[in-house]
Amino acid sequence: xxxxxxxxxxxxxxxxxxxxxxxxNPGEIHAIMGPNGSGKSTLSSVIAGREDYQVTGVSIDFExxxxxxxxxxxxxxxxxxxxxxxxxxxxxxxxxxxxxxxINESRKGRGEEPMxxxxxxxxxxxxxxLLEMDKSYLSRSLNEGxxxxxxxxxxxxxxxxxxxxxxxxxxxxxxxxxDALRIVAGGVNKLRSADNAVVVITHYQRLLDxxxxxxxxxxxxxxxxxxxxxxxxxxxxxxxxxxxKAENA
Amino acid sequence: xxxxxQDLLSSFVVAEPQLNGSRNLGVVxxxxxxxxxxxxxxxxxxxxxxxxxxxxxxxxxxxxxxxLKGDDAVSFADIKSYLLSDLDTYKLVFINxxxxxxxxxxxxxxxxxxxFAAALNKYPDIIAEYLGKGAPKGDTFVDLNTAFADDGxxxxxxxxQTVDKPIEILYLTTNENGPAFSQVRNLIIAEQxxxxxxxxxxxxxxxxxxxTNFVSEVFAARDARVSYYKVQNDADxxxxxxxxxxxxxxxxxxxVGTYTFGGKLVRNNLHFYSAxxxxxxxxxxxxxxxxxxxVDHHTLVDHQEPNCYSRELYKGIYLGKxxxxxxxxxMVRQKAQKTNAFQQNDNILLSDKAKVDTKPQLEIFADxxxxxxxxxxxxxxxxxxxxxxxxxxPKREAEGLMTYAFAADALEYVKIPQLEKRLNSxxxxxxxxxxxxxL
Numbered sequence: 001x002x003x004x005x006x007x008x009x010x011x012x013x014x015x016x017x018x019x020x021x022x023x024x025n026p027g028e029i030h031a032i033m034g035p036n037g038s039g040k041s042t043l044s045s046v047i048a049g050r051e052d053y054q055v056t057g058v059s060i061d062f063e064x065x066x067x068x069x070x071x072x073x074x075x076x077x078x079x080x081x082x083x084x085x086x087x088x089x090x091x092x093x094x095x096x097x098x099x100x101x102x103i104n105e106s107r108k109g110r111g112e113e114p115m116x117x118x119x120x121x122x123x124x125x126x127x128x129x130l131l132e133m134d135k136s137y138l139s140r141s142l143n144e145g146x147x148x149x150x151x152x153x154x155x156x157x158x159x160x161x162x163x164x165x166x167x168x169x170x171x172x173x174x175x176x177x178x179d180a181l182r183i184v185a186g187g188v189n190k191l192r193s194a195d196n197a198v199v200v201i202t203h204y205q206r207l208l209d210x211x212x213x214x215x216x217x218x219x220x221x222x223x224x225x226x227x228x229x230x231x232x233x234x235x236x237x238x239x240x241x242x243x244x245k246a247e248n249a
Numbered sequence: 250x251x252x253x254x255q256d257l258l259s260s261f262v263v264a265e266p267q268l269n270g271s272r273n274l275g276v277v278x279x280x281x282x283x284x285x286x287x288x289x290x291x292x293x294x295x296x297x298x299x300x301x302x303x304x305x306x307x308x309x310x311x312x313x314x315x316x317l318k319g320d321d322a323v324s325f326a327d328i329k330s331y332l333l334s335d336l337d338t339y340k341l342v343f344i345n346x347x348x349x350x351x352x353x354x355x356x357x358x359x360x361x362x363x364x365f366a367a368a369l370n371k372y373p374d375i376i377a378e379y380l381g382k383g384a385p386k387g388d389t390f391v392d393l394n395t396a397f398a399d400d401g402x403x404x405x406x407x408x409x410q411t412v413d414k415p416i417e418i419l420y421l422t423t424n425e426n427g428p429a430f431s432q433v434r435n436l437i438i439a440e441q442x443x444x445x446x447x448x449x450x451x452x453x454x455x456x457x458x459x460x461t462n463f464v465s466e467v468f469a470a471r472d473a474r475v476s477y478y479k480v481q482n483d484a485d486x487x488x489x490x491x492x493x494x495x496x497x498x499x500x501x502x503x504x505v506g507t508y509t510f511g512g513k514l515v516r517n518n519l520h521f522y523s524a525x526x527x528x529x530x531x532x533x534x535x536x537x538x539x540x541x542x543x544v545d546h547h548t549l550v551d552h553q554e555p556n557c558y559s560r561e562l563y564k565g566i567y568l569g570k571x572x573x574x575x576x577x578x579x580m581v582r583q584k585a586q587k588t589n590a591f592q593q594n595d596n597i598l599l600s601d602k603a604k605v606d607t608k609p610q611l612e613i614f615a616d617x618x619x620x621x622x623x624x625x626x627x628x629x630x631x632x633x634x635x636x637x638x639x640x641x642x643p644k645r646e647a648e649g650l651m652t653y654a655f656a657a658d659a660l661e662y663v664k665i666p667q668l669e670k671r672l673n674s675x676x677x678x679x680x681x682x683x684x685x686x687x688l
Contacts, residue, residue, distance in 0.1 A: 048635075048639045049638070049639065050635050050639075051635075052631075071638065071643075071644065072635060072638035072639045073638045073639075073641050073642060073643045073644065073647075075639075076638070076639055076640055076641035077641055081639075081640075082639050084636060084639075087636070088630070088632050088633040088636040089633075090633055090636075090637075090651065090654060091654060091658075092653075092654030092655065092657050092658060093650060093651075093654045098637075098640075101642055101646070101650065102637075102640040102641050102642055103641075105641050105642045105643060105646060106640075106641035109641060109643075158640065162640065162641070
């Protein structure tokens with residue numbers, strides 16, 4: 001589905017990603033772990049198309065197309081979704097109008113007709129129920145005054161509505177208590193299929209008890225320094241990141 | 250003294266005997282005194298503190314015609330787009346400062362919706378009681394208007410009456426024959442527990458420069474409710490100086506909304522005098538202007554009595570090489586304990602060449618009050634833009650959505666849905682976006 005080949009990114013003189021190689025296939029869940037400042041959020045932002053980085057000499061192949069030529073909105077239309085670590089508050093735009101606009105702009109981008117109002121409404125009901133959200137969410141201003149947990153739930157609600165092929169969850173577990181974590185993870189699991197893939201970016205093993213990865217990668221100092229199965233996450237949980245740092249010093 | 254000021258002074262000699270109200274000795278004195286004060290002061294320059302950021306020189310240099318004639322050639326089709334088409338309203342239409350009974354629709358029974366000209370002759374007592382009692386003497390544009398204005402809207406809603414539909418006031422200037430200088434005047438009186446909604450617009454037809462010096466005096470008696478909406482979307486060469494002065498008595502509630510999108514230069518002098526306990530004053534507005542346009546909002550809330558509330562919210566969006574000025578003064582007199590005053594001015598610059606000067610000014614002489622104020626000048630948040638785009642919303646739409654959301658809360662108090670719809674469509678047009686999303 002997505003094949004990242006020697007991805008390098010910098011902000012001004014600071015090199016953040018120093019050559020990332022990663023391949024994710026349909027139906028797979030990948031976890032990317034690593035200490036603070038290793039480049040995890042940069043990786044997710046660059047895939048989603050954030051323009052604040054200088055990205056050099058690479059290709060990100062997404063279903064046969066090089067993403068590097070596309071704007072963030074075009075990437076979204078192709079089926080890439082990023083759940084933000086810090087979702088942005090947008091006063092004056094309600095959740096429901098935002099998601100309607102997002103869905104219909106994405107459809108327009110793919111040359112499809114807008115979604116029928118009735119279908120939209122039914123889908124919103126279904127997905128709010130899935131994430132145990134009260135309907136009143138929909139008429140609130142996007143993320144404004146939301147608690148940390150509500151913001152993350154709202155991210156997964158958007159994911160559920162947009163039905164992406166590749167979802168990147170950037171620190172979705174941060175700021176969640178155990179109940180919210182269970183609900184959010186449960187939502188992600190219910191949205192899984194053989195056709196879509198999920199990349200989970202996290203510090204901790206905790207989330208991976210709920211969203212079970214097929215592959216675990218360790219990102220350190222701008223490079224993936226170790227890859228393995230779910231057992232790697234447990235090893236990290238037990239031993240911390242120091243041994244990784246020592247190995248790659 | 251500028252040439253225009255000289256022209257005005259000499260024109261007055263010619264015009265004075267023909268002005269409406271010339272048989273009313275009180276009005277004659279009022280005019281003459283006002284003209285004397287104008288003669289002494291002339292037009293303000295950027296050396297005057299109140300005009301520091303707005304240079305009138307370029308718009309005063311035109312060779313304006315001062316004594317305008319009505320224009321019978323204007324048809325309803327010419328003015329239709331300036332009125333709220335999908336709503337039944339009373340309509341007062343003035344062309345070059347003269348009332349057009351042909352284009353107006355002011356049939357009514359209980360309340361006075363008529364012209365200032367008629368009122369000057371018909372109601373000498375009311376004129377003596379109210380005229381010039383709201384707008385301050387010594388303000389040079391007010392004085393100039395007092396000397397010359399002999400027509401405009403006169404609206405008097407008697408005690409306990411509610412005007413059954415909004416009143417639209419349209420001031421048209423036709424300037425095919427060269428630059429025009431127009432001076433019109435409103436007198437609006439809402440008696441005890443009366444209610445009225447007003448929608449007002451100044452519009453120039455033609456490409457020549459025009460200058461409108463407008464005065465509106467609003468008196469809200471005890472428990473009266475007035476909603477007053479100003480749609481300022483004039484032609485590119487038009488200048489408007491709008492002097493609106495609102496005097497409020499006990500428990501009255503007055504909202505003035507100012508929506509500014511057009512014109513070369515717009516200066517709003519909007520003053521509220523909170524002269525009765527528990528009066529509520531609301532003023533808000535949206536400004537969206539582009540290349541070559543200047544909008545200057547000078548507001549004052551003068552809290553004179555205890556327990557009053559004022560709310561002021563102005564949003565500005567500046568494109569191209571435009572210039573916005575906000576000067577919001579809140580005065581709380583010693584007697585005005587328990588005043589609650591809120592003021593906020595937020596601006597977004599959508600271009601590197603746009604400029605905003607914003608200045609809150611609080612003068613508080615009472616010790617038990619709550620006054621808050623704030624102003625911001627910024628650009629669209631890059632993070633928020635990326636967030637919207639990452640959800641599939643294209644850049645242009647994302648910018649439009651954010652800009653609209655930024656401005657929209659200043660429309661919260663618009664009570665006429667058709668007007669709100671109209672304003673939304675103008676905002677969408679000015680921002681070059683499609684506002685299909687209903688927010």
